[in-house]
Amino acid sequence: MDWQTLQPLLTDTTWVGLAFALGLSARVVGLPPLVGFLATGFALNALGVSGGEALQKISDIGITLLLFTVGLKLEIRTLVKPHVWAVASLHILLVVLIFGSSILLLAAIGTPLFANMTLAHAAILAFAFSFSSTVFVVKVLEDKAEIKSQFGKVAIAILVMQDVAAVIFLATSAGKMPSLWALALFALIPMRPVFFRLLEKSGHSELLVLFGMTLALASAEIFELTGIKGGVGALIMGLLIAHHPKASELGKTLLGFKDLFLVGFFLSVGMSGELTWVAILIALAVVPFAFVKTALFFTLMTRFRLRARSSLLASLSLNNYSEFGLVVAAFAVADGLLSVEWLTTIALAVTISIFIATPFNTRVHRLYSRYVDLFQKTEREKRIDAEVPSDLGDADIVILGMGRVGRGAYLRLSEVLEHKLVGVEENLQKVEAHRVAGINCVHGDAGDYDFWAHSGIRHKKLVLISLTNHNENLMSLELARETGFTGKMAVVSRFPDEQKELEALGCITFNLYGEAGGGFAEHVVGALDIKPA
DSSP, rough: OOOOGGGOOOOHHHHHHHHHHHHHHHHTTTTEEEHHHHHHHHHHHHHHOOHHHHHHHHHHHHHHHHHHHHHHHHHHHHHSSHHHHHHHHHHHHHHHHHHHHHHHHHTTOTTTTTTTOOOHHHHHHHHTOOOOOOOHHHHHHHHHTOOTTHHHHHHHHHHHHHHHHHHHHHHHHHHHOOOOOGGGGGGGTTTHHHHHHHHHHTTTTTHHHHHHHHHHHHHHHHHHHHSHHHHHHHHHHHHHTTSTTTTTHHHHEEEHHHHHHHHHHHHHHHSOOOOOOOHHHHHHHHGGGGGHHHHHHHHHHTTTTHHHHHHHHHHHHHHSHHHHHHHHHHHHHTSSSSSHHHHHHHHHHHHHHHHHHHHHHHHHHHHHHTHHHHHHTOOSSSSSGGOOHHHHHHEEEEOOOOOOOHHHHHHHHHHHHOSSSEEEEOOOOHHHHHHOOOOOEEEETTTTTHHHHHGGGGGGEEEEEEEOOOHHHHHHHHHHEEEEEEESEEEEEEHHHHHHHHTTTTEEEEEHHHHHHHHHHHHHHHHTTTTOO
């Protein structure tokens, strides 16, 4: 049986199964699954398979949910900080100028795919290359337990600003005026209390999922009817409910569904254009320019008073091209602003850039510690408040991580020991709250080389690490060894294998789950005043 006979038998279900197989293969070798999804599209394209109606619907839903969840992440307080909005805006401008000029030069000499490009075409293409991958960055930060770190929050905020810029482009790319009915969309603003009430009543399971998907898809449809791109409606609806306390839970609930439906988008991208040697060679030639983006990010961040370490880690996490750039390119192709070949080329560039970015992000801490003196020469003397070095004072005992576990340990130790204590917390709001409550707490990041090297923690008698994330605990222990810590270390763990690994490193350990039952029983005995047998 030849391929021509088998091809009609392939269904959308077959493609999804193949996407799972290649996505799993990508994960096994340490890459994001989206690399496997794009590879699936390329493979099916090479075999002459075209996407079906079901696949296109899945793709459209994925983009709508992506834009809706972007709206849910918008925090105006974070975005208005100069080291976020100014860095993101200036970076996009510089990339468009540098990349756009290079594209026009290649067009002038008749390079394939670039020939006959106008200034507008070059600007749109450079704009698509200015984005960094939200999926990749979030995955890298989560795997290293750094998504709540200072540099992690900066990277995520810059990604949100890039997403906002992309949505503005999508709103204006069609080049047509909305209908008069678009004015009725302002009625959505006074309806916020209704949306809030429905969100509160939706619970925490399937109704919450249905509520979020209904809002996203319905808002997209309504905006389309008025002549505005549906993706803009999804983002605005997300923004309208972003400040509700359950907005974060809604975003997390929809995350898996968004990623699932985006599989359809990645597959359709791979199958949308012919995979030619010209596209492959241009994609390979474009990938090194990602390091130009990284250098621009690092320079801008240090100029806006971030430390060299934060700037380096954030910049390298953004050292790639983006799936959102694919969304922009897809809309540009649909509007006739770019040829369909560019969609395939950009998809290849995204895939290859992620391959290259992965090892750099895996070794970034070693890179910083090895060349710390060189990097610190780029810092400005005055820094933003979140980057000011911590002073641990004359405390003998340090508690890293002042969540519920760390705070409980601090309060208990302050009752039974005469030693001076200090808590360290990376969340500035929590630091202030602890100080108001009378707890000696300072701002700091347990995974920060500079913190271990310059805060004086190396000379303390005892350090308790209550971060609950095993990777984060191991990173702290590695930094302690690198910087010459000589005291005792006590670390919390969740699972027996983690506890054994920490004990092998010479730590005092406490299994949160294993010891919780005993603590609960002791509390009940104390409350009932039961005498021991």
